[in-house]
Amino acid sequence: MLRQPTPDIKRDLANKLPVRVIVDMLGVPQSDRDLIWEWSEAVGRLFSLDERSLREADEAIDAFREYVGRTVHRFRETGEAPDLAKAMLEQRDNEALTEDELVAMYLLILFGGSETTTNLLGNGFLALQRHRDQWDLLREHPDLVPGAIDELIRYDSPHHYLPRVADGDFEINGVPVRKGQTVIVVMGAANRDESVFPDPDRLDVTRPNRKEHLSFAFGAHYCLGAALARLEGDVVFSTLLRRFPDARLLDDQPVYAGSAMLRAIQSLPTDLGPDRG
Numbered sequence: 041m042l043r044q045p046t047p048d049i050k051r052d053l054a055n056k057l058p059v060r061v062i063v064d065m066l067g068v069p070q071s072d073r074d075l076i077w078e079w080s081e082a083v084g085r086l087f088s089l090d091e092r093s094l095r096e097a098d099e100a101i102d103a104f105r106e107y108v109g110r111t112v113h114r115f116r117e118t119g120e121a122p123d124l125a126k127a128m129l130e131q132r133d134n135e136a137l138t139e140d141e142l143v144a145m146y147l148l149i150l151f152g153g154s155e156t157t158t159n160l161l162g163n164g165f166l167a168l169q170r171h172r173d174q175w176d177l178l179r180e181h182p183d184l185v186p187g188a189i190d191e192l193i194r195y196d197s198p199h200h201y202l203p204r205v206a207d208g209d210f211e212i213n214g215v216p217v218r219k220g221q222t223v224i225v226v227m228g229a230a231n232r233d234e235s236v237f238p239d240p241d242r243l244d245v246t247r248p249n250r251k252e253h254l255s256f257a258f259g260a261h262y263c264l265g266a267a268l269a270r271l272e273g274d275v276v277f278s279t280l281l282r283r284f285p286d287a288r289l290l291d292d293q294p295v296y297a298g299s300a301m302l303r304a305i306q307s308l309p310t311d312l313g314p315d316r317g
């Protein structure tokens with residue numbers, strides 16, 4: 041990022057870091073990380089509504105799946121794989137996973153580890169720039185940063201909604217839902233529920249119940265990478281606040297990519313100010 045004439049927190053940092061981390065964890069060569077990023081971005085477009093994006097997402101999933109199949113084959117041939125990949129292969133060997141499930145899980149972790157955390161970093165930086173008092177508070181009290189990440193995720197959820205299929209009949213706020221119907225659960229709205237989060241539109245990194253957000257979903261499918269996402273957020277914001285305490289966004293009205301589900305800012309050109317090391 042520092043080598044760019046105008047550093048861009050989204051393009052040059054947020055888009056790059058999570059994919060670098062996850063490819064190492066899964067034994068994918070760093071030389072392929074741009075490819076993984078391109079596919080992850082295209083898969084993210086699966087949640088948009090125009091036909092071209094859907095077609096691109098479909099093509100990316102096919103290419104992604106083929107690549108993962110080859111990677112798994114390489115692990116088996118060489119016997120060399122990082123711990124996470126080995127653990128999945130063991131589950132395949134003792135038939136807890138089918139071959140399709142193994143490839144799908146591997147692909148989901150690669151995708152989940154790239155696209156979502158980038159948006160936590162981008163959205164979080166924008167929120168802190170728009171609430172400069174909170175940026176200053178964290179700058180003065182770096183020990184608050186790890187806990188602040190959940191407030192950033194609550195305030196502007198990287199993943200806005202999810203579909204769920206009802207497994208029985210029930211009623212919610214007077215609306216009947218029948219077994220088998222699809223319900224769209226908008227976690228972004230739940231995160232601003234004033235009966236849970238008083239003054240919900242205020243960013244408050246010391247909010248006592250900030251971890252009660254639903255951005256990582258809940259229940260059996262609670263996000264597998266939540267701890268990693270929090271850690272990456274902590275490392276990035278702690279480093280930015282320490283080294284670039286005077287950073288200023290050059291334009292605080294950024295453009296979003298066209299997905300209603302994933303809140304993805306495209307670009308955040310920033311004047312970093314002096315590097316305080």
Ligand code: HEM
Pocket residue numbers: 062148149150152153154156157160193197198199202255256257260261262263264265266268269
């Ligand atoms: C701020 C960053 C992240 C957000 C907001 C996020 C959000 C979510 C959400 C909402 C789900 C539930 C999806 C569903 O039930 O349909 C989920 C599941 C999942 N996430 Fe994340 N995620 C993040 C980071 C990560 C990372 C870093 C990884 C990989 C290391 C990851 C891997 C997964 C996987 C594998 C699942 C599926 C879990 C299952 O179905 O049992 N996520 N995530």
